[in-house]
Amino acid sequence: KAGVTQTPRYLIKTRGQQVTLSCSPISGHRSVSWYQQTPGQGLQFLFEYFSETQRNKGNFPGRFSGRQFSNSRSEMNVSTLELGDSALYLCASSLVLAGDSEQYFGPGTRLTVT
Amino acid sequence: DAKTTQPNSMESNEEEPVHLPCNHSTISGTDYIHWYRQLPSQGPEYVIHGLTSNVNNRMASLAIAEDRKSSTLILHRATLRDAAVYYCILRAPASNTGNQFYFGTGTSLTVIP
Numbered sequence: 669k670a671g672v673t674q675t676p677r678y679l680i681k682t683r684g685q686q687v688t689l690s691c692s693p694i695s696g697h698r699s700v701s702w703y704q705q706t707p708g709q710g711l712q713f714l715f716e717y718f719s720e721t722q723r724n725k726g727n728f729p730g731r732f733s734g735r736q737f738s739n740s741r742s743e744m745n746v747s748t749l750e751l752g753d754s755a756l757y758l759c760a761s762s763l764v765l766a767g768d769s770e771q772y773f774g775p776g777t778r779l780t781v782t
Numbered sequence: 783d784a785k786t787t788q789p790n791s792m793e794s795n796e797e798e799p800v801h802l803p804c805n806h807s808t809i810s811g812t813d814y815i816h817w818y819r820q821l822p823s824q825g826p827e828y829v830i831h832g833l834t835s836n837v838n839n840r841m842a843s844l845a846i847a848e849d850r851k852s853s854t855l856i857l858h859r860a861t862l863r864d865a866a867v868y869y870c871i872l873r874a875p876a877s878n879t880g881n882q883f884y885f886g887t888g889t890s891l892t893v894i895p
Contacts, residue, residue, distance in 0.1 A: 672825075701882070711826070711869075711885035724882040758825050767814040767875040768833070771883070773825030 670695065672761050672774035680780045686747040689777045693740050693761030699723075700742040701771065702734060705756040714757075717742055718765040746779075754781045786870045791890045794860045802855040802889055804870030809850050814873045816883070817844065817855045819866040826869065826885075829855065865893045 673692045681687050693700050701724075702714040713726040717736035734744040740761070746753055756776045762769040787805040794800040806815065817829040830837055830844045832853070837844040843856040857864055869888040 703885075710887055711820075713882045713884065716882055726882065760825075767812065767873045768831060770816075770828045770831065771818075771826075772828065776825055 672759055672772055674757075674759050674774040674777050676777060677775065678778045678780075680782060681749050682782055683749055683751060685749050686745060687749060687779060688743055688745045689757055689759075689779075691742045691744075691759030691761075691774060693742070693759075694772055697761035697763050697772070698740050699762045699765045699769065700736055700740065701760045701762075702742070702744050703758040703760065704728075705758060705776070706754075711758070714744065716765070723765060749781045751781050753779065755779060785884060786872060786886050788868070788870055788886065788889045790887065791892065793892045793894060794857075795894050796862060797859050800857040800860045800864070800891065802857075802868050802870075802891065803852065804854070805852045806870070806872055807851045809872055810874065811850075812875050815844065815846060815850075815853050816871045816873055817842070818869045818871065818885075819864075820869070820888070821863075821866045829868070831873075860891075860893045862893050862895060865891055867891070 675690045699718045701716040703711050705711045715734050716724040720736045731747045736742045756778050758776045760771040760773045762771045816831040818826040820826045830842050832844045845854045867888040867890050869885045871883050
């Protein structure tokens with residue numbers, strides 16, 4: 669069974685631009701979560717989707733948004749990029765949305781904002 | 783949201799057992815205890831989880847205190863491939879709002895050959 673895939677793997681953008689990152693969950697998984705990882709802040713939760721509905725949202729500005737499609741694939745968008753948005757963006761999928769669900773992570777998208 | 787406290791770093795000799803502690807004094811009765819690890823240049827990887835009873839799988843064992851305010855991840859024989867950052871996380875049931883994973887800073891495990 670294929671794992672979680674994220675595209676693109678690397679991205680360089682300029683301040684002020686916007687970016688869209690994509691995540692394909694493991695087949696059959698219906699929940700997708702997004703995280704931002706930076707050396708200074710560690711792993712921070714962005715949002716979680718289940719059955720095309722956002723179920724949880726982390727403490728990030730409105731420039732960060734996401735959505736989930738009917739096939740469970742998810743995208744996240746960052747508008748008006750800032751230098752501080754440079755980070756590794758990780759996507760994770762789980763079978764269902766439950767306290768005991770295991771999350772499976774993708775390799776991440778490395779975003780560099782210049 | 784309940785948080786966890788872990789030591790910043792630990793060292794272990796190769797082929798010896800490793801006990802990674804985690805304190806979660808504000809845990810609620812329905813929170814699950816999860817452990818993930820992140821190897822260098824990779825996304826986090828699921829290790830184990832439990833609710834009240836001790837748990838074992840092929841990767842590790844999870845020992846949960848009777849009052850559930852602390853837990854210990856046990857790697858029975860550390861190998862060089864176990865060198866990673868280990869995260870202890872609490873996760874509420876899906877029916878609760880704000881039940882997302884909070885990763886914290888984790889414990890960086892160094893395995894000495």
